Amino acid sequence: MLQNSDDAEDAVQEIFVDVWKNAERFDESKASETTFIAMIARRRLIDKIRYSTRRISADSLDDVLLEPFTRADKTLELSMEAEQAAEAMRSLRPEQQQVLRLSIVQGMSHQEISEATGMPLGTVKTHARRGLLQVREVMGLGKRPQEARV
Amino acid sequence: MTDEQKDLLYDLLTKKTVYGLEPGEQAELDRFDPEVVEAEFRSLEITTAAISMASLEIEPLPDHLTSKILASAPSALTPAATDAREPWPPNAKIFTTDDVFDKKPRSSLFGWLGWVAAAIAVAALGFNLYTARFNKPQPEQANVPQVETPRTLTPAEQRAEMMRSSADVIQASWAPGNVKELKGLTGDIVWSDDTQSGYMRFRGLPVNDAKATCYQLWIFDQTQDKATPIDGGAFDVSSDGELIIPINAKLKAVKPEMFAITIERHGGVVVSKREKIAALAKVETHST
Numbered sequence: 001m002l003q004n005s006d007d008a009e010d011a012v013q014e015i016f017v018d019v020w021k022n023a024e025r026f027d028e029s030k031a032s033e034t035t036f037i038a039m040i041a042r043r044r045l046i047d048k049i050r051y052s053t054r055r056i057s058a059d060s061l062d063d064v065l066l067e068p069f070t071r072a073d074k075t076l077e078l079s080m081e082a083e084q085a086a087e088a089m090r091s092l093r094p095e096q097q098q099v100l101r102l103s104i105v106q107g108m109s110h111q112e113i114s115e116a117t118g119m120p121l122g123t124v125k126t127h128a129r130r131g132l133l134q135v136r137e138v139m140g141l142g143k144r145p146q147e148a149r150v
Numbered sequence: 151m152t153d154e155q156k157d158l159l160y161d162l163l164t165k166k167t168v169y170g171l172e173p174g175e176q177a178e179l180d181r182f183d184p185e186v187v188e189a190e191f192r193s194l195e196i197t198t199a200a201i202s203m204a205s206l207e208i209e210p211l212p213d214h215l216t217s218k219i220l221a222s223a224p225s226a227l228t229p230a231a232t233d234a235r236e237p238w239p240p241n242a243k244i245f246t247t248d249d250v251f252d253k254k255p256r257s258s259l260f261g262w263l264g265w266v267a268a269a270i271a272v273a274a275l276g277f278n279l280y281t282a283r284f285n286k287p288q289p290e291q292a293n294v295p296q297v298e299t300p301r302t303l304t305p306a307e308q309r310a311e312m313m314r315s316s317a318d319v320i321q322a323s324w325a326p327g328n329v330k331e332l333k334g335l336t337g338d339i340v341w342s343d344d345t346q347s348g349y350m351r352f353r354g355l356p357v358n359d360a361k362a363t364c365y366q367l368w369i370f371d372q373t374q375d376k377a378t379p380i381d382g383g384a385f386d387v388s389s390d391g392e393l394i395i396p397i398n399a400k401l402k403a404v405k406p407e408m409f410a411i412t413i414e415r416h417g418g419v420v421v422s423k424r425e426k427i428a429a430l431a432k433v434e435t436h437s438t
Contacts, residue, residue: 009215016219031196038199046170085200103168104201106423110165129157129164136197 015041035081081139088138096131099124163190167198305394309340309349316342320433322409324352327427329413331356339409339431341369341397348397350411355393355428358413360386365428366418369399370408382409384418408432 018040026036089097098117102108110128114121151159162179165171171179179187303311313319323338334354341348350367358364367382374380383398413426 009212009218012215013219030192031199034203035196035199038203039195042195042199042202046168081196081200082203085197086204089201089204100201104198109169125161125164128168129160132164132167132194132197133160135201136193139197139200141193141197 011045015044018044032081084139085135088135091138092131092134093127095119095123096127096134099127100131100135103128159187160190163187163194166191167194305349305396308396309351309394312342312345312347312349313340316345318342318344320406322431322433324411324429324431327411327429329426329428332428335429337392337429339397341403341406341409343404346399346402348399350393350395350397350409352387352393352395352429353391355387357387357389360388360416362416363413364416364418366412366414366422367397368410368412368422369397369403369406370410371403372405372407373403374401379410381418381420384414406433 015037019037022040026033030036031039089100092100099113099119102113102116103110108116110121110124113119114124117124119127158178159182162171162175165175166179319340319342321338321340324335326333326335332354335352336354337350337352339348339350355365364384364386366384369380369382370376371380380403381400383400385395385398387393409431410424411428411430412422412424413428414422
């Protein structure tokens with residue numbers, strides 16, 4: 001597992017090079033520049049960290065502390081998609097929000113989320129799938145598949 | 151396609167966008183209509199990237215890293231390093247180092263300058279995601295707000311003065327969090343909406359290794375989403391006995407409902423994983 005700032009800086013530089021190399025694939029009708037670059041960044045980071053097994057504790061805490069929290073003065077407004085995603089996330093059920101945050105933002109595996117939250121693994125997967133599809137639908141990026149019983 | 155097959159398809163697509171797939175899983179995904187898979191994957195990937203951006207905060211890149219990135223750009227932009235299949239923007243030639251860094255104003259260049267800014271901004275996001283993932287200290291977060299000791303009044307005297315002079319002071323007692331070693335922690339927190347000031351009082355809060363960790367106060371306010379409490383400031387404890395520490399709220403707090411002290415890495419964090427909660431204080435009633 002990579003754990004020092006040198007690794008982080010290397011990752012950022014690699015992302016930057018990836019951005020340049022993939023710039024010609026950008027299609028502004030599909031996403032903004034920042035979202036496009038974020039996609040590239042995520043791919044690179046997934047490659048680098050997907051096998052890590054970092055865990056968080058599964059302590060039983062006060063309701064309000066069930067999820068990681070972010071400083072209120074650090075709201076990010078990078079792109080229209082990000083704003084739409086934030087709005088769409090608020091429309092989800094709390095369990096779906098929690099699973100998406102833990103998986104997409106915290107990088108926890110479904111198994112880790114299951115252990116940390118006490119949800120059955122199948123339930124975690126269902127929340128992840130349905131939550132992601134619902135966010136996509138609210139963002140207007142795709143139709144909710146008929147079978148997705150959200 | 152049956153419901154089971156569709157669930158499988160979207161399970162695989164979800165996993166691919168969030169984590170990537172193992173070879174066996176990819177083979178399973180390859181059994182579905184490639185056009186459907188491609189289209190669905192792209193939109194889900196955009197969705198996932200947008201959620202990432204919506205949930206993370208941008209931290210400025212360290213200056214030295216910005217310099218390194220800019221310095222590496224020329225080599226990354228050589229024709230050999232670029233894939234020239236379909237240039238973007240449409241009808242544009244493949245850019246060379248000279249094109250991008252030419253000082254002469256050109257209409258086509260301005261778009262790229264925007265790209266440079268966007269790339270650096272999102273590279274910052276990547277940096278933040280990566281460091282957040284591995285919980286590493288970030289140079290730009292190293293400026294721990296210091297507990298300021300007034301020259302004329304001690305914190306204890308300031309607290310007493312605030313209690314005397316502010317009519318709207320709320321008070322809440324600390325209760326243990328999830329750190330076993332801190333079960334004996336006692337004390338309280340007082341806060342005044344009018345003066346936007348307050349003080350934490352502790353007995354039994356251990357001295358921390360200031361080079362590695364810090365304590366950080368979070369204010370859960372009625373005006374803020376519970377997922378984004380107000381940062382009440384990071385602080386270190388360097389001595390035993392009763393401590394009184396001023397609150398250093400980063401935003402205006404109106405009728406706080408709860409306060410939490412977390413143990414974080416040196417410098418404090420913008421996203422707390424609430425792994426170590428030293429203490430909690432719930433406000434039972436408001437005087438106003």
